[in-house]
Amino acid sequence: MVKKEELLKEHEGEDSNKEISRSDFPPNFVFGVATSAYQVEGACKEGGRGPSIWDSFSHTEGKIIDKSNADVAVDQYHRYKEDVELIAKLGFDAYRFSISWSRIFPDGLGTKVNEEGINYYNNVINALLEKGIQPCITLYHWDLPLHLHETMGGWLNKEIVNYFAVYAETCFASFGDRVKTWITINEPLQTSVNGYDVGIFAPGRHQQSSTEPYWATHHQILAHAAAVSIYRSKYKDKQGGQIGLVLDCEWAEANSDKIEDKAAAARRLDFQFGWFLHPIYNGDYPETMRERLGDRLPKFSEEEKELILNSIDFLGLNHYTSRFIAHATDRLEEADFYKAQEMERIVEWEGGEVIGEKAASEWLYVVPWGIRKVLNYIAQRYNNPPIYVTENGMDDEDSDTSPLDAMLDDKLRVVYFKGYLAAVAQAIKDGVDVRGYFAWSLLDNFEWAQGYTKRFGLVYVDYKNGLSRHPKSSAYWFLRFLKGSEGKKD
Numbered sequence: 001m002v003k004k005e006e007l008l009k010e011h012e013g014e015d016s017n018k019e020i021s022r023s024d025f026p027p028n029f030v031f032g033v034a035t036s037a038y039q040v041e042g043a044c045k046e047g048g049r050g051p052s053i054w055d056s057f058s059h060t061e062g063k064i065i066d067k068s069n070a071d072v073a074v075d076q077y078h079r080y081k082e083d084v085e086l087i088a089k090l091g092f093d094a095y096r097f098s099i100s101w102s103r104i105f106p107d108g109l110g111t112k113v114n115e116e117g118i119n120y121y122n123n124v125i126n127a128l129l130e131k132g133i134q135p136c137i138t139l140y141h142w143d144l145p146l147h148l149h150e151t152m153g154g155w156l157n158k159e160i161v162n163y164f165a166v167y168a169e170t171c172f173a174s175f176g177d178r179v180k181t182w183i184t185i186n187e188p189l190q191t192s193v194n195g196y197d198v199g200i201f202a203p204g205r206h207q208q209s210s211t212e213p214y215w216a217t218h219h220q221i222l223a224h225a226a227a228v229s230i231y232r233s234k235y236k237d238k239q240g241g242q243i244g245l246v247l248d249c250e251w252a253e254a255n256s257d258k259i260e261d262k263a264a265a266a267r268r269l270d271f272q273f274g275w276f277l278h279p280i281y282n283g284d285y286p287e288t289m290r291e292r293l294g295d296r297l298p299k300f301s302e303e304e305k306e307l308i309l310n311s312i313d314f315l316g317l318n319h320y321t322s323r324f325i326a327h328a329t330d331r332l333e334e335a336d337f338y339k340a341q342e343m344e345r346i347v348e349w350e351g352g353e354v355i356g357e358k359a360a361s362e363w364l365y366v367v368p369w370g371i372r373k374v375l376n377y378i379a380q381r382y383n384n385p386p387i388y389v390t391e392n393g394m395d396d397e398d399s400d401t402s403p404l405d406a407m408l409d410d411k412l413r414v415v416y417f418k419g420y421l422a423a424v425a426q427a428i429k430d431g432v433d434v435r436g437y438f439a440w441s442l443l444d445n446f447e448w449a450q451g452y453t454k455r456f457g458l459v460y461v462d463y464k465n466g467l468s469r470h471p472k473s474s475a476y477w478f479l480r481f482l483k484g485s486e487g488k489k490d
Contacts, residue, residue: 019103033441034097035096053146074461078407085131098141098186121175136179139171188217190248256326264327281310320393395447398453446461
């Protein structure tokens with residue numbers, strides 16, 4: 001098993017008590033905050049917006065832990081000016097947000113543009129630019145137009161590639177004169193696994209989990225590549241932007257020096273990252289996946305391989321936590337995707353101590369050294385592409401009993417950001433081409449299946465008092481950090 005002293009010795013210099021400052025990063029390094037449309041916008045039936053799969057899913061009995069939905073969410077649709085003002089006051093350079101596909105095309109089909117949706121995002125973009133904040137847009141953050149799911153099976157149907165391409169092009173044409181950073185799809189793995197295998201995310205399918213997640217990924221990769229191809233051939237030269245894909249990854253640390261544990265950890269990374277990056281860099285899925293999944297893994301045609309190859313200008317990394325990985329077979333209770341990996345995720349060191357302090361979500365532990373390892377892994381495995389850390393953060397449990405000042409004093413989140421940012425700075429020193437970092441998230445918001453029970457925000461949203469915004473200690477820590485006045489004492 002992993003010896004704590006040995007591993008942590010490798011990561012000296014990433015101690016969260018150590019001073020970390022803006023000057024530890026390159027001068028042009030981008031610091032931003034992030035959100036997604038369904039989690040913050042609300043106004044679900046306003047401005048011509050059509051329903052998404054998450055509207056339907058969150059209104060289905062038993063799907064959301066606190067029986068909530070995001071019909072109103074934190075109402076950014078009406079309060080975007082206030083939120084842009086907050087981003088500016090805190091000193092961030094950029095705001096990563098997503099566009100709701102069903103605000104642009106209410107049925108997803110791309111036949112008639114909803115001008116009210118275009119106007120709304122134009123207003124957001126212009127408000128950001130007036131404050132000197134770069135808009136970084138995600139085209140798809142899980143909120144598929146419901147019509148596409150109900151009439152053709154959503155990501156299970158290859159036709160969706162064409163619909164996504166039309167939607168993407170409409171966004172490039174409408175906003176690309178001012179938007180210079182585009183992300184096609186956020187965390188396609190979560191859509192595929194949680195949406196079509198485990199079933200805990202919209203559209204909540206688990207009926208054919210031995211095949212559907214793999215087709216959902218196949219079509220997401222093709223949709224991503226189609227959008228990139230359109231951007232590069234028609235818009236990039238004129239607009240001067242960049243386009244990438246956002247993947248999520250827990251670091252997988254082998255649980256021991258045994259060959260089978262090391263192989264299991266490597267396999268885990270192939271199933272998380274290689275599933276998407278191997279096709280982009282090598283034209284096909286990883287051999288480890290082909291061996292385990294056989295014909296259940298779809299095949300790319302030669303023409304598709306050509307389309308996919310090198311279809312990113314940068315990679316977005318969403319990273320929160322890490323695990324020890326041991327080889328394990330016959331894990332009967334797990335979903336297909338996890339079973340096929342023949343591994344066990346472990347959260348304890350050799351002596352039984354947990355891998356890091358636990359946040360509110362059951363899956364999230366504070367493990368700063370993991371992000372440096374992930375970043376170095378990407379650089380070594382995939383020829384050091386430009387990387388933006390597009391999400392990183394931790395959550396607190398919502399509390400009905402804690403007074404507001406206690407909820408605002410988020411000491412562990414400050415420790416989390418100090419430690420993870422120190423590890424990112426170390427990765428840059430290691431030679432990894434990291435160009436930016438986005439904290440997740442700007443605001444407390446609708447946390448998918450967890451509803452409003454978890455709070456990831458730098459800014460507290462008071463759900464009981466008109467959704468008023470209150471910056472937490474972590475927001476003020478970033479304010480000082482970004483102004484260059486953050487010292488050892490907080």
